[in-house]
Amino acid sequence: MPGKSEPTFHVATPAELRVQKAPVERRELDARLALVREEMRARGVSVSLFTTPESICYLSGYSTRAITAMQVLLVDARSEAVLVIRRMDEGNYLRMRDRSPITRLVIFTDDRLQDTMEIIAGLAREIGGSSGAVGLELDGMFLPPKQYDVLKAALPHAEVINIGAMADRLRLVKSSFEVACHRYAGAMTAAAMKRAVANMRPGMTDSAVAADVAAGLIEAGSEWVATWPIILTGQETGRVHSSWQNEEIRPGQPTLLEFSAARQRYHSPLLRTVIFSPDEEQRRLSEAVRKACKAGIEAIKPGATAEQVYFAERSVMEEYGVADLMSGRVGYTVGIGFAPNWVQRAGVDFMRGNGTVLQPGMVFHMPILLMQADVFGIGHSNTIVVTEDGNEILADDGFDGPILI
Numbered sequence: 001m002p003g004k005s006e007p008t009f010h011v012a013t014p015a016e017l018r019v020q021k022a023p024v025e026r027r028e029l030d031a032r033l034a035l036v037r038e039e040m041r042a043r044g045v046s047v048s049l050f051t052t053p054e055s056i057c058y059l060s061g062y063s064t065r066a067i068t069a070m071q072v073l074l075v076d077a078r079s080e081a082v083l084v085i086r087r088m089d090e091g092n093y094l095r096m097r098d099r100s101p102i103t104r105l106v107i108f109t110d111d112r113l114q115d116t117m118e119i120i121a122g123l124a125r126e127i128g129g130s131s132g133a134v135g136l137e138l139d140g141m142f143l144p145p146k147q148y149d150v151l152k153a154a155l156p157h158a159e160v161i162n163i164g165a166m167a168d169r170l171r172l173v174k175s176s177f178e179v180a181c182h183r184y185a186g187a188m189t190a191a192a193m194k195r196a197v198a199n200m201r202p203g204m205t206d207s208a209v210a211a212d213v214a215a216g217l218i219e220a221g222s223e224w225v226a227t228w229p230i231i232l233t234g235q236e237t238g239r240v241h242s243s244w245q246n247e248e249i250r251p252g253q254p255t256l257l258e259f260s261a262a263r264q265r266y267h268s269p270l271l272r273t274v275i276f277s278p279d280e281e282q283r284r285l286s287e288a289v290r291k292a293c294k295a296g297i298e299a300i301k302p303g304a305t306a307e308q309v310y311f312a313e314r315s316v317m318e319e320y321g322v323a324d325l326m327s328g329r330v331g332y333t334v335g336i337g338f339a340p341n342w343v344q345r346a347g348v349d350f351m352r353g354n355g356t357v358l359q360p361g362m363v364f365h366m367p368i369l370l371m372q373a374d375v376f377g378i379g380h381s382n383t384i385v386v387t388e389d390g391n392e393i394l395a396d397d398g399f400d401g402p403i404l405i
Contacts, residue, residue, distance in 0.1 A: 023264065024061055024177055026099045032059055033081060033101055035170055040077045040163075046132025047124050048075045048163050049151075052140040053338040054345065055167040056083075057265055061096050064089045065224065067338055070116040070147065073102075076127045082106060084120055086113070117147045121154030128158075135163035140345070168346035171335050173361040178266060178335065179385050179394075182363050185222070186268035186383055186395030188261030192216030193270050193397045202251050202276050206233045206244040213259055222261035226337035229259035237273075237377035240369065251277035254378050254402075258367070260342055260395075267334055267342035268395045271367045271381035273402040282378065283404060285370050288320035289380050290401025292368050296330060296350070300364075300384055300391040306331075306354035313350075313368055322370055328352070331366035334383065362386045363394070378402055 036059065040048055050056055050073040057063045060073055060081065066089055074082040082104045085093060090107055093100075106123065108116055124134055134155060137143060139162065152160070174182065195216040196209060210231040217225070231244045233255040240256075249255050253275070260269035273289075275282055292313040299312035313330045317323040333347025342365070348356045350366065362385070369379030380401050383394045 023096060023099060026101065028175060028177060029061055029101045032170060033075065036075060036166060037077050039166055040135065043161060044133050045135040045161055046077060047128030048135035049124065050167060051137050051142040054336045055137065057336050058167055058171055060102050061100050062093055063265060064092045072120050074123055074127055080127050082123055117150040118154065121151050124155060131157040133159040133161050135161050137164045138162040139164035165346045171344060172333060172348065173359055174335065174363055181264045181266035182268050182385065182394050185261045185263040185266050188217065188220040188222050189268050189270050189395045190397035191220045192261065193272055196257060197274060197403060200274055202249055204249050205246050206231045207246045210244040217261050220261060223263065225260060225262045226267060226339055226342040232256045235375060238371055238373050238375045240371060240377055252279060254376055256377055256379065265336045267337040268383040269342060269365045270395050270397065271379050272399060273378050273380060275402065276405050278404045285322065285378050286402035286404060288317060288322055289368060289370060289378055292316040293380050293382065293401060296366055297382060297384065297391065300358060300386060302358055302360055302386060304358050306348050306350045306356045307352060309350045310352055325370040325372060327369050330368045331364045334363055334365045358386050360386050360388050
């Protein structure tokens with residue numbers, strides 16, 4: 001049975017140590033905005049309204065936990081970048097204004113919460129003109145239909161262009177700063193995972209494990225994360241998108257742990273399975289998962305396609321006769337994350353039919369799960385960055401497959 005252990009980290013480089021507190025530099029934010037403006041001009045967009053928190057953070061450096069209140073970054077095709085936020089969040093802007101490319105801050109009080117879009121529409125008219133094309137993230141979660149209707153009514157002659165993937169495409173390939181954030185988040189995730197596994201034992205509840213994971217993440221230095229840890233045991237492991245239910249961990253039953261630390265909003269998740277006193281079938285399935293993960297890692301390199309990574313893992317599952325139990329997606333893009341999860345919107349998925357070519361700087365969480373719904377789940381994952389000559393595992397806790405004790 002594993003004993004208690006303290007979180008450990010790899011030896012950080014000076015650049016990584018600076019990342020612990022240093023935010024993204026102004027010149028990198030300027031470069032991101034320049035690329036957005038280049039695409040806006042190419043598509044004839046006069047002003048773009050970014051409403052998803054990931055896009056706002058990526059382009060301006062601003063972030064808040066209060067993502068349900070309307071917040072918008074208006075970017076014109078020339079030089080304006082106007083941030084519209086609730087007055088209560090003004091402090092979040094002030095702490096980063098010296099390095100921000102934001103040219104104007106517009107704040108609204110709580111008595112304007114219901115008509116914020118009228119303020120935003122007025123700014124869009126001022127910046128982009130009453131008839132210029134307006135770019136909106138139409139496929140995002142943070143532009144409700146009612147607010148969209150208000151905006152359209154205020155700009156009746158403006159053409160609306162969907163820019164939902166504009167910032168997301170830029171976010172696919174990470175800069176050296178972003179990879180360093182992922183690497184440090186991965187070290188914290190790995191430390192919390194090693195601690196949680198070392199402290200687990202039969203008779204504990206999944207709730208107790210969740211508490212230990214939360215403490216481990218915070219003590220390791222994590223910021224607030226995009227989603228709660230997922231801790232499931234027994235039959236609950238067959239209900240993957242759930243979490244702790246105060247269930248007791250029992251010998252012969254799998255326990256799943258999936259979570260991530262965060263650094264500068266970047267996440268590097270891990271999924272692990274722990275089984276005390278596994279039976280032969282659980283050992284066989286665990287071996288299939290371990291080998292599939294290894295095959296997937298070996299397939300990741302510049303020039304490979306997302307589909308090739310999927311089939312590298314699927315071929316292992318076919319050898320074991322369990323391909324029908326695996327999920328249809330074995331990896332997805334991660335990066336800046338806010339609630340409800342760390343999955344990057346409009347990212348690259350490792351799945352059948354995806355011919356996207358992998359490039360250095362792309363970062364992926366690669367979970368593979370064998371699951372029978374409402375019966376059991378056994379899985380494993382890595383967070384990986386594509387490098388010039390292959391890949392690098394960003395969250396290395398020393399476990400290469402399900403943990404059998």
